[in-house]
Amino acid sequence: MMQFSANLGFLWTDRTLPEAIHAAKAAGFDAVECHWPYGEAAKDVVAALDATGLPMLGLNTLRGNLDAGENGLSALPGREGEARAAIDQAIAYARATGAQNVHVMAGFAQGVAAENCFVEALEYACEQALPFGITILIEPLNHYDAPGYFLSTTTHAKEIITRVGAPNLKLMFDCYHVQLMEGDLSHKLAALLPVIGHIQFARVPDRGPPAGGEVNYAHIFGVIEELGWHKPLGAEYKSPLPTDETLGWMTKLRN
Template sequence: MPRFAANLSFLFIDLPFLDRFEAAARAGFKGVEFMFPYATPAGEIRTRLDANGLSLVLFNLPPGHWDKGERGFAALPGREDEFASAVDLALRYAEALDCPRLHAMAGLTTHGASRDAYVANLRLAADWAAPLGIDILIEPINTRDMPDYFLTRTAEARDVIAEVGKPNLGLQLDLYHRHLMEGDVEAAIAEFGPLARHYQCADPPDRGEPSLRTIDYAHLFRLIDASGYDGWIGCEYKPRGATRDGLAWPAACGVTLG
């Protein structure tokens, strides 16, 4: 059965960031992911990972001016030098933290996102990451949670991956985003699972803990397992209460966190 990683940008957020690592380990997680590490020195994160026996499985490249509404800039023309600097910074963090996957956010259509810029920047990122054994991932994101995001459809992600043509560019398949944008999550696992280097999960409509209601996560986790996927599933959900109080879902879905 795939392993589950706590997304520390969503879980245990009643605690300071560095204290969330111990909380995740105590809850039974063996892996963690988060959105952006760059406000914290890599050495401090490394210490928390090692002290708690945790693997860091994923984080994002710098997203641009997040507080001003930017949501990445991999697809934004004219930002190539800034994107290259972001790749360099992310790779230095990934090396220090033994993180094998980085998510490159595309940016927004309203900011001028372009397919040509996206493909060129992803090629650069993949080329720079390859000698380090690091995968670059792209993720279709729903436009309810992130209006005007450039990449929203799973087939579009597949086509971009094919056009870039780099073996270390893969798909980050978030089952919640897929459900909201296109539905038929089971079919997505069957069709796009071979491209998936990382999964994420949350329960629609409120992005809460996985359940058996709108999406039958017990069934989906079995399908992912049967596909031969042996990576991680990121728990990028918004707890409906305290994180610890919502951790009955693994037993209900027939899985264990580790």
């Protein structure tokens, strides 16, 4: 039976993070994950996790200057100090809340200097996270939602993972982003399984709940199960409706 994680960066955003954790439990999710939880006291998040029994799968490093439209710091030459501070903050919050993964966001950059900067940041992140059993994730983002983002394909992500060579550096395989950029999800999942650390999903192409659209998630989830993946899959979708009104897909896709 498939297990699902509620991404609270998009779901129940009208509630505090502890309230959203309780809502995810009531809705039948098996785990939770978030984007940038740093405005919430870690002790309050832990209390909600303890009360519901849900694990926190992961969180992101800070994006940087939101007024300037930044979306990560770790591939930006000249911002190394800020990038390391964001990594330290994320690992500390992950440790406090028991989060299993930290997604290190690269940012908008291109070229050799950016790649070297990103690799060095990831080497630092992996070294800092390893003693605590935390996995560092990198995620390719599609160039429709995030034009100019440093990492946009799984091929490039795998090259970075190979170059860094750390045992706790893995790929965040978001079916939504990968379908928009590359397609061929079934074969991509099978080929990349050894380096995948987390899997997310949303309807393509509008990033809505996973019903309809161009991806048959009943098939894709079957492929994932056949590959031997048993961790919760991250529901990271947007909807104009209240979250509780969008959850009909869970019953249909859980088996």
